[in-house]
Amino acid sequence: MSTPGPQMARQQVSEGFADAAAGYDTTGTEFFATMGTNLVTHGAIPPGAWVLDVGCGKGAVTIPAARAAGPDGHVTGIDLAPGMLAHAEDRARRAGVANVSFQAGDAEDPGMHPGWTPGSFDVILAGNVIQFLPRPARAVAHWRTLLTPHGKLAISWNLAEDPRWLPIIATFDTALPGNVTGFAATLRRPPFTSADDLEAMLTGASFHAPSTVLHQVTMTYCGPGHWWAAAQSQGPWAVAWRHIPAPELDPARAQAFAQLDQLRAADGALTRALTFACTARSVAASIWARSINPRARSAASSCSLRRIASPPSRVRTPRGGLRPGSSSKARTARQVSSVTSGSHVPEPTMSPW
Ligand SMILES: C[S@@+](CC[C@H](N)C(=O)[O-])C[C@H]1O[C@@H](n2cnc3c(N)ncnc32)[C@H](O)[C@@H]1O
Numbered sequence: 001m002s003t004p005g006p007q008m009a010r011q012q013v014s015e016g017f018a019d020a021a022a023g024y025d026t027t028g029t030e031f032f033a034t035m036g037t038n039l040v041t042h043g044a045i046p047p048g049a050w051v052l053d054v055g056c057g058k059g060a061v062t063i064p065a066a067r068a069a070g071p072d073g074h075v076t077g078i079d080l081a082p083g084m085l086a087h088a089e090d091r092a093r094r095a096g097v098a099n100v101s102f103q104a105g106d107a108e109d110p111g112m113h114p115g116w117t118p119g120s121f122d123v124i125l126a127g128n129v130i131q132f133l134p135r136p137a138r139a140v141a142h143w144r145t146l147l148t149p150h151g152k153l154a155i156s157w158n159l160a161e162d163p164r165w166l167p168i169i170a171t172f173d174t175a176l177p178g179n180v181t182g183f184a185a186t187l188r189r190p191p192f193t194s195a196d197d198l199e200a201m202l203t204g205a206s207f208h209a210p211s212t213v214l215h216q217v218t219m220t221y222c223g224p225g226h227w228w229a230a231a232q233s234q235g236p237w238a239v240a241w242r243h244i245p246a247p248e249l250d251p252a253r254a255q256a257f258a259q260l261d262q263l264r265a266a267d268g269a270l271t272r273a274l275t276f277a278c279t280a281r282s283v284a285a286s287i288w289a290r291s292i293n294p295r296a297r298s299a300a301s302s303c304s305l306r307r308i309a310s311p312p313s314r315v316r317t318p319r320g321g322l323r324p325g326s327s328s329k330a331r332t333a334r335q336v337s338s339v340t341s342g343s344h345v346p347e348p349t350m351s352p353w
């Protein structure tokens with residue numbers, strides 16, 4: 001058994017998301033728009049900010065960020081998968097957002113871009129991408145160098161799976177060839193198992209003033225097949241399960257569907273509650289809001305920021321939010337919001353899986 005090196009892992013992720021691009025965020029359980037808006041809200045992008053959105057995908061973060069930055073600001077979206085970038089450009093055009101540009105680039109090493117120098121950006125956003133990077137600590141160190149002295153980093157990431165769904169994910173992961181990292185192992189490796197550990201990684205890269213908000217997103221699928229269609233257009237397929245050979249994929253799917261049948265509600269629907277986290281850090285904690293990059297750029301008129309999720313309320317940190325073994329008294333409670341707006345009951349005309 002061998003694991004792919006960073007170069008190979010990058011190529012596999014790029015190919016995987018290119019494969020998933022057409023269906024990505026279009027299967028009736030979209031939550032990336034909600035998460036994108038949450039991240040932009042948490043990043044508190046001031047008007048006029050110069051923003052980099054790493055791993056921009058189809059623009060779920062880029063577009064609300066561009067609206068927040070306004071006509072004097074600008075957002076650059078980079079992604080490894082050209083198919084994602086093409087969709088992002090199209091979405092931005094249809095949304096009437098002009099203060100954006102997109103280009104191919106590696107989120108793990110955006111400093112390789114020849115046009116960017118230290119201090120090129122006021123804000124760096126990374127929406128649900130950091131867990132797909134082979135060397136996340138190295139990535140945040142690069143991001144740090146691209147920020148202005150009082151710049152800010154805001155990332156969203158998947159903190160916890162619905163416990164009822166762990167056996168379903170394991171069913172597919174165990175069908176993978178030995179040289180491919182499973183989806184659970186991709187997401188649930190340190191430091192992504194606790195907000196404390198994630199924040200510690202950012203501290204190690206000289207970020208300060210931690211702030212993590214948890215968002216509980218509940219998705220509803222009309223049945224196992226609906227979930228499977230969604231999974232094939234998202235991370236599980238892109239980074240892992242597309243590598244399952246056909247002879248193993250069919251029995252794994254049959255087994256998973258049988259497992260999922262046990263989870264169905266009386267109306268046949270399946271629900272899945274995921275915990276996402278938005279973590280923001282400033283390079284320097286103070287006066288960030290007054291240090292807006294003076295570079296101005298004429299652009300389309302800004303639009304108001306549309307809040308999809310309700311504002312977070314202060315509640316007890318859910319399981320998984322603490323480092324194993326740490327006491328809830330050892331740290332302050334994190335803010336949590338429960339949102340279902342990023343997911344919705346599927347159209348009644350959807351397939352009767
Ligand atoms: C789950 S999607 C999130 C996309 C978008 N940020 C959103 O919130 O909808 C992850 C994206 O990260 C991109 N990605 C993964 N690894 C990358 C890397 N090393 N450099 C740039 N993009 C990467 C993928 O191509 C994919 O578009």
